[in-house]
Amino acid sequence: MSLRFNAAFTALLAAALFGATTPLAKALLGALSPFLLAGLFYLGSGLGLATVILVRRLRGHAAGQPARPHPFPLREAPWLAGAIVAGGVAGPALLMLGLQTTPAATGSLLLNLEGVFTALVAWIVFRENVDVQVFLGMAAIVAGGVALSWQSGTLDLPPGTLLLVGACACWAIDNNLTRKVSTHDAMFIACLKGLVAGSVNVALAFALGASWPTGATVALAMLTGFAGYGVSLVLFVVALRHLGSARTGAYFSVAPLFGVTLSWLLWPELPPPLFWVAAALMTLGVWLHIRERHEHPHTHEPLDHTHRHRHDTHHQHEHDFAWDGEEPHTHPHEHAPLTHVHAHFPDIHHRHSH
Numbered sequence: 001m002s003l004r005f006n007a008a009f010t011a012l013l014a015a016a017l018f019g020a021t022t023p024l025a026k027a028l029l030g031a032l033s034p035f036l037l038a039g040l041f042y043l044g045s046g047l048g049l050a051t052v053i054l055v056r057r058l059r060g061h062a063a064g065q066p067a068r069p070h071p072f073p074l075r076e077a078p079w080l081a082g083a084i085v086a087g088g089v090a091g092p093a094l095l096m097l098g099l100q101t102t103p104a105a106t107g108s109l110l111l112n113l114e115g116v117f118t119a120l121v122a123w124i125v126f127r128e129n130v131d132v133q134v135f136l137g138m139a140a141i142v143a144g145g146v147a148l149s150w151q152s153g154t155l156d157l158p159p160g161t162l163l164l165v166g167a168c169a170c171w172a173i174d175n176n177l178t179r180k181v182s183t184h185d186a187m188f189i190a191c192l193k194g195l196v197a198g199s200v201n202v203a204l205a206f207a208l209g210a211s212w213p214t215g216a217t218v219a220l221a222m223l224t225g226f227a228g229y230g231v232s233l234v235l236f237v238v239a240l241r242h243l244g245s246a247r248t249g250a251y252f253s254v255a256p257l258f259g260v261t262l263s264w265l266l267w268p269e270l271p272p273p274l275f276w277v278a279a280a281l282m283t284l285g286v287w288l289h290i291r292e293r294h295e296h297p298h299t300h301e302p303l304d305h306t307h308r309h310r311h312d313t314h315h316q317h318e319h320d321f322a323w324d325g326e327e328p329h330t331h332p333h334e335h336a337p338l339t340h341v342h343a344h345f346p347d348i349h350h351r352h353s354h
Helices: 002-028 034-062 074-099 104-111 113-125 132-149 161-180 186-207 215-243 245-252 255-266 273-290
Strands: 295-300 303-309 329-335 338-343
Touching (some): 002 034, 002 215, 002 245, 002 255, 002 273, 034 074, 034 186, 074 186, 113 161, 113 245, 132 255, 161 215, 161 245, 186 215, 245 273, 255 273
Antiparallel strands (some): 295 338
């Protein structure tokens, strides 16, 4: 039960940090073009996480640990590259182009499709398990997102609609491809995404005629990106590791609720009735997911990977190095075939067919 709540809390915290960037972005858009703002957010994410990684490695070196104990395997590089291109380059580009001809209210409604597409790709393409309770939870969260962003006149579909739908599809692909590499260092994955996506978006901004803002504006945008894109993405990858794409995507769909709440704290006004409807629907959806219990006999095939772990039921292995008994720890390890029964999620050890 603790793992379930820890994983859910991690995903919700990622959503809260990401959702908080929306009102802050609104405050910054007057001084920055959309592409430049997105680029600075991503660069702040990448450079901030790179700094944390450097400090972590320097401390490890001082403690006598190897500088690169667990390099990213080249065989999985295509998954990560695909995630970066889809979610960090194509997705933001389609979003910015679509928003040029799409009202903000309509855009907010359409962006709820990201969670739907993420779940559909996870269920149909990658065969994550889904039952009625999980499906209803996802539906409640999406319905809450629709209620939260609903305004009169949003049924009109302007030309940019298909571009926004395409952006959501790109992010859904990104989420599911990132799931494939979620066993590896979440900070490295998020850092690389931020550096590549940030560089591309800043280049696009200047190609379209953007001018460089003041240093204070740049610093504020990058600091916001570090928290809302960088730390949030690290938490998102960790949640993917334990929950799978569909469930993590569902929790992440709660992000607009946190964004709207922060907006009203910054610019006080009385929340409309639909806000409370949305909050109730999203709370219901999260509750349905948390109370899920998926249990059946299943077999673990042989598996060789690297991630942070404790020596639980799934990690009964020997060490080929001097181990001081500290847990959790990280090292390459092998899983022998195992058949048993227990409640589980479609995490990194339970991606099996049913």
